[in-house]
Each structure stands twice: as C-alpha cells, then as structure tokens.
Amino acid sequence: MGFRSFLGLLGAERLKLSRSLIWLLVPISPLLAALIGAMSNLTDVPEASRYDLLQSTVFMLHALLLMPILTGIFSSFVCRYEHSGGGWKATLSLPVSRTALYGAKFFMVAALLAAVQLVMIGALLAASAVHGITGSIDWQSALVSLLTGWLACLPLAALQLWASIGWSSFAAPLAINVAMTIPNILVVNSDKYGPFYPWAQPALGMLVQGGEQNFGAFNLPLENILVTVGCSFVLFVAGGLLYLHRKEI
Amino acid sequence: MKEWIIETRGLGKRYKGRYAVSNLNLQIAKGEIYGFLGPNGAGKTTTIRMLLGLIKPSGGSIRIFGRPLEKDRLSILRKVGSLVEYPSNYGHLTAVQNLEAIRRIIGVPASRIDEVLAIVGLTKEAKRPVKGYSLGMKQRLGIASALLGNPELLILDEPTNGLDPSGILEIRELIKEMPRQYGITVLISSHLLSEVEQMASVVGIIRRGELVFQDTINSLRTQSQSAVTLRVSEREDALGVLASRGIEAAIGAGDSTLSLGSAGDAAVALAVKELVQSGHAVYRVEEDRKTLEKLFLEIVGEDGSL
16 A cells, blocks of 8 residues: 555544544543642742753643543543444545554544643643743653653554444543553552553653652653563554454455 | 466364364355355355464365465455445544544555445535444444445454344445446355345355355256146145146145146146135235245254244
C-alpha cells in the first residue's frame, strides 16, 4: 500500500471522528490541570523553586491518572464505529491492508493525545499567569515533560488498541485500563516496580523533572524511562498487528 | 474457454474440526448474474468472506479476474464492490460523508458520489445522518458504496434481507441493470430461490458447505418441468375417459383433481376437449408453478426449512 493511499485512509479516519464528541474530551484534562494549578498555594515556597513546583502541580493529576485513561478512551473510540456498524468488514473489503488500517487508527490516537499535550501548554501558561510568574516558565523543562509524557503514552495506546480491536465492547477495555491506571498512585513510589509498569511511565516521564519528587522511581534518569517505553511499544504494536492480521472478520 | 471472473478450486473452511465450507468449486463467468443459493447456515457468507479475503481459507484456491487472491488481494479488491451480510455505515455521518470516507480510501473522483447516489435513488436524502434511515435506504446506501469504485465485480450478500416487497423489487431492478448497463459481473447470495430466479442467469446451490448444483437457471427449470392439474367433476370417470383416449393422467393430490404431468399445450387442450365432450365439467386448469421451488427444497434437503 502506497503512501498516498495511506493518506487517504487517514483522511477517512479523520472524517469518521469529525462529527463525534471525542474532541470535547481533549480540553478536559488541561482545564482541570489549570484549575488545580491556579488554586495551589505557592506563598510559602521560595521564589526560586516556585515554577518547578507549579509545573509538577499542574501536570500531576494529568500524568498520573487522566492521560493514561484518555489513551484508553481514544483507542476504544477509534474502533467503536467499526464494531457497531460492521465497519471492520466494510473497510477491509476495500483495497486496504490491515497494517495500514492499524497504522491509521494508531495515528489518530497519537494525534488526539498530542492535541491534549498542546492544550496543556495553555493550562501551564494560565496557571503561571494566575500566580504572576509567567516570566520564569522553564520552557525546556515543560516541553520535554510534555513530549516524554506523550511518548510514554504510545505503548499504552498500542496495548489499548490491541484490546479494542479484539473486544467489540466499548467499555471492557476501558474498565481494564482504568483498573490498571489507578495503582499508579502507589506504583510510581516504588523504585522496584515503577520502572516496568507501563501505566506509570507517563507520570515518570512528565514529573521526573519536577525537582520535588526525588524519591521512589522518580529519581530514575530519563533514558531509563525511554528504554521501558521503547521496548513495551515494540511489543504491544507487534502483538496488536499480529492479532489484527489473524483476526477473522 | 470461458473467462472466469471468480474461480475457486477445492475451497474449504474448517472451524474446530467441522467444515463450514468444503471442496467448493465456483465458476462465475463475465457479465453474469450468479445466484448463490442455500439455506441459512449453509456457508454462503463464509464463502463470500473468503472471496473478499476477510477470512483465510483452510484449503483450496481462489482466483478472481484470473489472479490469485492470496497474492493480489489489494489490486483485486480495487475492482470489487461488496456488501456483506448487512449494510455497514457510520450512523452519525450523512450518506455523502459515508461515501466520502470510502472515496478517500479508493481515490475516485468526488463527482462519483453524486453518480452512485443517483443510481440508487438517494439524492434527496443524501444530507441526512444515516441513523435516521429506513433499512431499505441503508441497504441502498450499501449498494451505492459498493458501486462507488466503478467495480467490475459486485458481491452482494443477501442484499434484500429484511426489505419489504417494494424494496425487494427496487433492489432487484437495480441489480438486473448492472451487467446490461455497466458490464458488471454480479454474485448475489440469497436463501430464497424466488428472489434470484428472476434476475440470475446461473445459480449455484450450496448445502451444508458443499456445492450441490451449479448450472444455468434454464437447466434448473427443465429439471423441474411444471405439472398441469385439472379439477373436474366425477374424477374417476374422467380418468377413465382420458385413459380411453390415450391421454396419460393420474389422480391428483387435491380433491377432485387429475394430474396431467408435464403435458404440452396441445395435450392439455385435447384433454379438456375430450372431458367436456363426454359431459364432464372442468372447473380449473392449473399449472403448478411451485415445482421449481420444490426442486430447490429437494436439492437443499431437509435442513432447508424456509
């Protein structure tokens, strides 16, 4: 399948999502993050570390819980219309390779997550403005955090896509995803399990720069996270692709 | 030798040790409407899914347009339009958007959307979300989707399922036009002979996964020569009258009926004349039109409960 036909497939996927409510989910987590950031109390914090603390506060809920959960929702959503309307059959009866279809679905999930991370920049700006420290924003730290968080979500997206392709139910893969995300609160504190738990990687990736959290798995270097993320990504994509190729439509 | 658009050899699909389809040899020639018949669960949809590469056969080979499906799936599917089991569409999108989603994948000009909507008569409803459509309209949209890529082969799996009589008629008229107007070869599956009888040129009948009949519809008709039934007064006497004139007849199944078998027009006319002249009243002269359906039921066997 050529590059142009893949672009066509992407266009079709975009069209399917265009009239849906999925886009409303994009700003929810950043809105909450801005609110949490704006309401945090920085008065007792020395001026030099104010920004670092604010960034961690803004990203905390998002990285620890909402982003992994959103990854699952997006993955389920891009498969939803195929399951409900017999779309797998209709799409794969067209000149479409299964690898390309998987690629297009995965691309959509990754794009939605990237959109969330972009809106998150706005949340960080808003929270900084409320505290009057817009000038001391550490752009490098913020952007590296957002990018690492996004990368760390891609293996989860691959795993959830695998589950969503397999299960025609919308809720089942989501429920499992939420159940696996909630232990994050404990797992990130463990230097033994944290580095290997896929759902904890976004938090480790986004919050490691924070400065305050130099305990548990947080004191691991960035490279460590990227190795876990890279390996699990390859594993989950391979599994999902193999599954889709063998699936009887 | 004929040019086969679809040719399968020894095609089989096994599920947990049981064959859903076995040793299937389909041959579908260019420009034909091929009626693929069989009771529910006989393996029609399984076969069609294999023809589209949606499931892998357990054995045998498939050639479409003379090329192996396994190797050339994408380039073959580019020239195939299909509708499997029930129409699939995205309910939150309009008919135009549904077709646009497919158009982006197969890359035909945008004007083609209006063309296929006009062919299936959905132009007026094209801007409404599909979830508000009736089943018949969804079915027509499904056919529009199948036609979008200017296919050379249409594969339609029970396209009239769940439609009312006028919807069935509409779809039938639509399909009949395909070979004539566009040179498209059509494979249409159904569990009702009466439904494809009027449009198919060739029929294949599948029973418990095996092809038990494959020939022209005319050859099926000659095998099921129609029987003429007479309803007369004093049946036994009438039978005697016919026998004395050398006309073969038998006691019929109904009250006061005589069966003339597959008698020709002249023989029937003679029988009526003789009966009337010898003072019998002839109430009815009927041709038993159900025999083709009966033959079909015989072919598909007991499990063909219709």
